[in-house]
Every structure is written in C-alpha cells, then in structure tokens.
Amino acid sequence: TVLELGCGTGRNIILAARRYPDARFYGLDISAEMLETAGKAIDREGLSGRVVLARGDATDFDARALFGVERFDRVFVSYSLSMIPGWEKTVSAALAALSPNGSLHIVDFGQQEGLPGWFRALLRGWLKKFHVTPRESLREVLESESRRTGASFRFRTLYRGYAWLAVIKITS
Template structure:
C-alpha cells in the first residue's frame, strides 16, 4: 500500500510541486496559526508528518529559532523540492528531512530520535488512505500533536461545499468527516486531553492532542 501511495503522490506532484506553495496559500487555511501555537521548549524537537515542500517547516524554524525541526514525506518528488527550499533558506543545519510513510514510520531509524516535543500534521490526513493510523503514530512519538485539515464546511453554503469536495477529489483529497472522533480516540489511547475546534465556519478543522 505504501509503495502504491508513494507512486501516486509522485505522479500527482511531479509537476505541481513547482508551483504548489503559490496556489495552496489561498485555501490551506489555518497553517500559520498552527505554527504560531507550536511553542516548543528551547532546544525541543518538532516533527512534521507529511512535510511536502517544507514550506511549513521553514516558516516554523524561522518563527521558533531555538527549536530543531524534522520532517518526512512519502513522495520523493516533493522531498526533492523540500531539500532545495531548505537549502535556499539556509536552514539545512536546523531542518532534517527523510522519506517515510505516515501510517508506519520508525522515528529513530529516520532521525535518530524516538520522541518529539511537538508533532504536527497540516492538510495531510485528507490525502493519506490510512489516516487514522497516521494520527496514532503521531501520538505515539509526540508529547503534543497539532492537526489542521479540511473540515466538512458545515456552516458554508451547500453549493460551495459540493464544488470544493468535487475539486479536491481531482487531487485525491478527501476531507475526513471522522477526524474529531479519530483524534479523540487517539488521545484516549495515549491518556491525553484533546481539544477540537472548527475554523472559518467549518472550512477547516483543528485538533490538539496533549
């Protein structure tokens, strides 16, 4: 499954990765507020699951200069762009990248670190077939897990919701209606508190575990 998903993501982003950040900034809402809320302790380790082009990691590293950052993605095509972006930002000494599967990753093997003070997932769960496992994996290695992703547009016009979902489907993106329940279940398994909220009238959903 992970090999098939990796090939699918590489196919989707082989071209898109070159203009991904220019277009996504208009509709991947809530990413920057999540970065501001990371608040890692000095010297803390922060992991992004599904780092894509490293846009979020670079922004977070600049916002939290005393922390160390790590990220992985299943798409080697995206990672090629991420490595260039990190080098261009002169942050290669603070951001470490690797290829991995969000649903089944070995943090010590990837980064030599077993635990992270913060783990975040930004608009990745809606693209991961086994997304519930990705949440459980994040909770297993993170003291605090922050998630933002597409919501169910529950307070927005029905036509907007239908059009958005249809458009997202062309990119293998599926907003997860069970996101809250899965986050709550993962929190209970790890004996962690869970806080959830709807952003922008339900356009995006956010969860904090821990």
C-alpha cells in the same frame, strides 16, 4: 524537537523553523519528488542545519532509524491526513512518537458545514481532483485516541467548517 508528518514541499516546516529558531525540525513525506522540492526550499532559506528530511510512510515509521531521534516535543500534520490512505494509523504513530508532555497538532479540511451548499460542492470537486478527501470521522478518531492514551484533547472548527484544528497533549 518538532516533527512534521506529510511535510510535502516544506512550506509549513520552513514557516515553523523561522518562527522557532531554537528548535530542531524533522520532516517526513512518502513522496521523493515532494522531498526534493522541500530540500531545495530549505536550502534557499538557509535552514539546512536545523531541518532534516526523510522519506517514509506517515502511517508506520521508525523515527530513530530515519532521524536518530526517538521522541519529539511536538508533532504536526497540516492538511495531509486528508491525502493519506489509512490516516488513522498516522494519528497513532504520531502519538507514539511524542515525548512525555509532548503534543500533536493537526489542521485539515473540515466538512465545510457552515459554507453555502454550492461552494461546498465546488470545493469538494476541486479537492477530489488532487486526491484530497476530508475525513468526516477525524474528530471521533482523535477523541478516541486521546482517551486511549490519557491525553487532553482540544478541537476547533475554523472558517465555517472549512478546516478543523485539533491538539492532543500527552500528560505524564
């Protein structure tokens, strides 16, 4: 079972469902418009039987009430923490929704530390137009949550800091 928090238009959940045909997928988003778009895309791809969507807040959700599932083998968050107010609560909620031996996978905008200054400024300006704020403290928050839960933690910088990739694995 796989949950995507902030599933938006469904692009990533569709890619994941195609890649892992034996898994069941669940997508959560706060935007009814995004979910409508995602639902249509999922129908077009013939994945309605394996992908369930629900409207909810990624910082505070009840998976059992929304999906009839209490815990997930994987939870992923792809480029949406940078758009969620109180995003730290999303990390805690995601970890609480994991099954024993489950893992949380996060990719989001990094600090662009290896990019030329002019490009970084241009990119930041463009992201701001879409209410995207790269989370400077993402690594520290994830490390702290990993320690709190006794989970393992891996972190990688991608594309000269354009993005950050993190995996937190619950070990039971």
